[in-house]
Amino acid sequence: MTRATPFRDQIRAHLTLGLPLIGSHLAQMAIGTTDMVMLGWYDVEALAGLVLATTLYMVVFLFGSGFAFAVMPLVAAAAEADDEVRIRRVTRMGLWISTGFALAVMPLLWFSAPLLQLLGQNPVLAEGAQDYLRIMGWGIIPALAVMVLKSYLSALERTRVQLIVTVAAAVANIGFNHAFIFGNWGAPELGIKGAAIASLGVQVISVAALVLYAVRRFPTHDLFARLWRPDREALGEVTAMGSHVGLTVLAEVGMFSAAGLLVGLLGTVPLAAHGIVLQITSLAFMVPLGLSNAATVRAGRAFGRRDGPALRQGAAAALTLGVGWAGLAVIAFVALPEVLIGLYIEPGEPLRAEILATGRGLLLIAALFQLADSTQVIAVSLLRGMQDTRVPMLIAAASYWLVGMTSGWFLGFVIGLGAAGVWLGLLAGLGTAAVLLSARFWRHAAAL
Known part of the structure; x- marks a missing residue:
């Protein structure tokens, strides 16, 4: 019913x-x-x-x-x-x-x-x-x-x-x-x-x-x-699903850590700008992360009673809230880059102007991937609510590393875009994950 x-x-x-x-x-x-x-x-x-x-x-x-x-x-x-x-x-x-x-x-x-x-x-x-x-x-x-x-x-x-x-x-x-x-x-x-x-x-x-x-x-x-x-049955179930989820989380966190290592090769100013912008985006990410946890619970309950309409409506609500927040973050990142970045830099810092200039470009790219980041974390959490974790793990790993890190290295070092190229790679990885994970969720939700 x-x-x-x-x-x-x-x-x-x-x-x-x-x-x-x-x-x-x-x-x-x-x-x-x-x-x-x-x-x-x-x-x-x-x-x-x-x-x-x-x-x-x-x-x-x-x-x-x-x-x-x-x-x-x-x-x-x-x-x-x-x-x-x-x-x-x-x-x-x-x-x-x-x-x-x-x-x-x-x-x-x-x-x-x-x-x-x-x-x-x-x-x-x-x-x-x-x-x-x-x-x-x-x-x-x-x-x-x-x-x-x-x-x-x-x-x-x-x-x-x-x-x-x-x-x-x-x-x-x-x-x-x-x-x-x-x-x-x-x-x-x-x-x-x-x-x-x-x-x-x-x-x-x-x-x-x-x-x-x-x-x-x-x-x-x-x-x-x-x-x-x-309890061998329950232990095996939690262990298998937990391993998939843990590796999925590590794949994303590892992508950002590896991006930091790549940017570190470019020097002090790019690395400082990278660290500041990453901190700003991490704070913004807490909102879709909390929404994604709620999405897991709501999807899990709907899935438990095999209620397809409620599952799809709940997913649409979670994604609407996530996209809405992403829109607010985009406005803040585009309108107030120097204010946001300047909070992390001493007024008398000799490299302040260079860090602000580099960070402004990175924050604009970060604004672009707010939508992708919110969508992918909510999509993977909805799939988690449906107890679908193995294939999403593979999608995440391929998106973050084969697409994200490969394109980040190519754009940053081969093309020569520097830190901005690395961040464009992050955008590519998150965007790929958002599209593939969302497609998988809606395909499975339509069948319920």
Whole structure:
């Protein structure tokens, strides 16, 4: 039986679910920004070590988060069928595989200095990064558990609690950093190790808060009853889907990281402009990212009840919101490039004019790919809601790397367009992904 609703109601439902998720993503970004700023105040060398550490940590964390993202559509479909047993099985095995993954990668984080030196990094900075990662290696266990519980709660359309917990975590992180980085309030002065302790503390508090909420709000799910018992079927399902999602996320993040390495070959000014514009676009991306999470949940519920009209209407609503936001971002990027870029550059910086000139061109290209970026992230999330992850993974990898990076290198270095050529390659990769993923979704949705 169809449950298709008026379009405005679909828009309202996506905003109700998505706005807290957008706020949660922004608060999570604020935690990382706070770490950078406060450690930068403490010591530039410690800040450089943190940059190295977080680069490696995020690669591991993002792949591990794929298992959590897989929980979201599976729980959404089970919730629509009122299948509390399946909700428990999927979520519990999500915690299992996430914990197992965290334990498996801990040796990599513990002995990270030799790896970083092998990649050509400064030995002193590599040691500092390892000091951070040896503490955060333990922190990845609660961090991935937080991601699983957020996916579980999102699927049940309980997103406000995530916003509250993440904002509280951001505030707590400032206090912990103040204490353990600088040695205030009777705490030892630990520098980069203090930042790691602060992050570990925040993750432990966050997972405790989400566990407490889940147990009290959904007692009939018995989420942690007989947690030690394996469930091979659910474990295999979450592992397979999570691997696909994790690799998809890594493909996109890796494209932007590789673009940074290419631009770095062009010199200090292009790299600085690239970093600033990437930060601006990352902030703008939090909106379609939150909308895409909501799209996964709504699509998962519609797919769970085999409601094709609601699935298609919900997708249209999500894409309308994403395109609408992209339009606003385009206006801001085109109308205010110097204002936006200038926020990141000291007024007295000798290279300010050169960075502004280069960054202005990159921001115009970034304006062009706002539409593509919003469309592709929502399309892949809609497919995720339909539990379609393997082929989208292949589409993403081909789009980002065969199209995006190849054309970026060709335009930037062979044609000689420099940083602008690399960014045009990003546009090509995102645009290709948007077209192919959207076509796959609408083809499958039409058949439901």
